[in-house]
Amino acid sequence: MLLAACWLCTMIGSAQEAPKKFSPEQFDQELRQCIIKEACLTTEEAEKFFPVYKEMQQQQRQLFMRQRQLGTKKPNDENGCKKAIQERDDIEMEQKRIQQTYHNKFFDFLPASKVYDILQAEERFHRNKLRQWGRGGNRPGPKKNK
Numbered sequence: 580m581l582l583a584a585c586w587l588c589t590m591i592g593s594a595q596e597a598p599k600k601f602s603p604e605q606f607d608q609e610l611r612q613c614i615i616k617e618a619c620l621t622t623e624e625a626e627k628f629f630p631v632y633k634e635m636q637q638q639q640r641q642l643f644m645r646q647r648q649l650g651t652k653k654p655n656d657e658n659g660c661k662k663a664i665q666e667r668d669d670i671e672m673e674q675k676r677i678q679q680t681y682h683n684k685f686f687d688f689l690p691a692s693k694v695y696d697i698l699q700a701e702e703r704f705h706r707n708k709l710r711q712w713g714r715g716g717n718r719p720g721p722k723k724n725k
Contacts, residue, residue: 610704617700618693627688628697635681639674646670 615625649667654660685694 606708610701613704614697614700617703618696620689620693620697624689624693628685631681631684635677638677642670642674642677 611625611629614620614628620628646667649663649670654663682694682698685697689697
């Protein structure tokens, strides 16, 4: 779920020209509104949650970029392949540790039921965006060379 979020955030930086230009700010605002609505966050809860959530996203984005670099070129030998796989596994484990750490931070100021609802809302939002982009609507992607 959050890996998908990292992927989407990474793709924001390289938005493709489309009928409507992709807006990272609009994407973030739509995600924020979705989370607030579906988790029934109060203004005070949202003000506490989103800065911590943004920290988590930034840490995950860094790991995702490292993982993405591993997949750009296949190593030439078996040892290189093995090292790349092990490093990828380590990155995925670190992503899960970050998730767990931040979920526990969320519990400091939100009830577990709202954290659960946030995670569900985030997952639904990203799944819906991927479907929308799959239909060709305002999607991020690699920049076109001019």
